[in-house]
Amino acid sequence: MxxxxxxxxxxxxxxxxxxKPLSDDHIRTIIEAASYAPSHFNSQPWRFVLIRSREGRDRLGKIAGRSMRAVMEKGEFWKRYLKYFRxxxxxxxxxxxxxYIDNMPAPLRPFIRYIFSEKGAEVMNKLRVPYILAIDSKRLITTSPLILAVLLTKEEYRKGELSGMYSMLALGMAIENIWLTANSLxxxxxxxxxxxxAGGEHWAECVAMIDPPENYEVIALFRLGYVDPDAKRPTIDWSSKQRKDISQFCFDETFGNGWRSGRV
Ligand SMILES: Cc1cc2nc3c(=O)[nH]c(=O)nc-3n(C[C@H](O)[C@H](O)[C@H](O)COP(=O)(O)O)c2cc1C
Known part of the structure; x- marks a missing residue:
């Protein structure tokens, strides 16, 4: 590609x-791609844990389902992220x-603006939306052949210090390498x-499963698997292909002066 x-x-x-399980060859190619990312002083502060066992994926699926339900029932999620919904x-x-919320289950469609409003949690709960989303979330994870945990060494990831920011930047670049390589396969x-x-015990349970040594921090989890071209869209699917125009986020000389070609 x-x-x-x-x-x-x-x-x-x-x-x-x-x-279908990911082949060892594909796993190696994907993870190796991460290692080619830049890092401050070539410190390579990232570590990865691969969860492929049935037992591990089931356990994570259950945690994710419970987390989804907890977050959605409290209505915090909609409140926290309302500004991002179109x-x-x-x-x-x-x-x-x-x-862009362009695909909602039919019974929810008439309420679309309302349920995403701050007061909408009650309606959501009545319509059992958190339960439906929790089942979706659990199923998506237990059926994923690979869950990838990404970690940083705390020797580099020192919050509030430059090395903390450097190591997070490096990890972001490593993850993009993983993502692009994965998609290409x-x-x-x-x-x-x-x-x-959801935080609290939900996240603590994930970390306990990964069982990192004291000086490593689990930063994020991803699910990976071969794309099924015939897969159904999930219950609530947020498509997000849209991007800002370059002039909206790239500026000439001073901030706010939108870039245009041919200006020199
Ligand atoms: C830090 C971070 C957290 C994210 N959390 C989620 C998530 O929990 N679930 C999900 O489906 N996508 C998640 N995403 C993916 C974004 O929603 C997605 O990248 C964005 O909408 C653009 O869509 P695209 O990746 O298809 O280009 C996350 C992305 C980042 C960088």
Whole structure:
């Protein structure tokens, strides 16, 4: 795949994967790609843990399902992230960012704006949305052939210090390498943030499963698997292909002066 095509076509896969294990060759290629990312003083502060066992994936699926339900029932999620939801083509075309809610289960459609409002949690709970989302989330994880945990060494990841920022930048670049390489092999990637969003015992249980030594911190979890071209879209699917125009985020000389070609 050409590099620019790979970058432009990289996507989050939020539907089910084929239930086929990832080949060792593909795992090696994907993880090795991470190691070519830049890092301050070539410190390579990242570590990865691969969870492939049925038992591990089931356990994580259960945690993710419970986390989803906890977060959604309290309505915190909608409140925290309301500013990112777009409800019409016009809105998304204007902002160029956020999540376009273009595919909702039919019974929810008439309430779409209301349920995403701050007061909407009650309606969501009555319609059992947290339960439906929890089942979806659990199923997506237990059926993923690979859960990837990414960690940083605390020797570098010192919060509030430059090395903390450097190591997070390096990890971000390593993850992008993983993502692009995975997609080029027909392997989809999705960030699993719900246990982190729920926090507390939910996240602690994930960390306990990974069992890192004292001087390593678990930063994030991802699920990976071969993309199923016939997979159904999930119950609530937030498509997010839209991007801002370059003039909206890249400036000439001083901040705010949107870049245009031919200006010199
Ligand atoms: C830090 C971070 C957290 C994210 N959390 C989630 C998540 O919990 N679930 C999910 O499906 N996508 C998650 N995403 C993916 C974004 O929603 C996605 O990258 C964005 O909407 C653009 O879509 P694309 O990746 O298909 O281009 C996360 C991405 C990042 C960088």
């Amino acid at each position: 050409e590099l620019l095509d790979a970058i432009r076509n990289r996507r989050t896969t939020n539907s089910r994967f084929l239930e 409800f019409s083509r016009e809105e998304i075309d204007k902002s160029g960012d956020g999540i 027909g392997v989809g990637v999705q960030f699993i943030s719900l246990p982190m969003e």
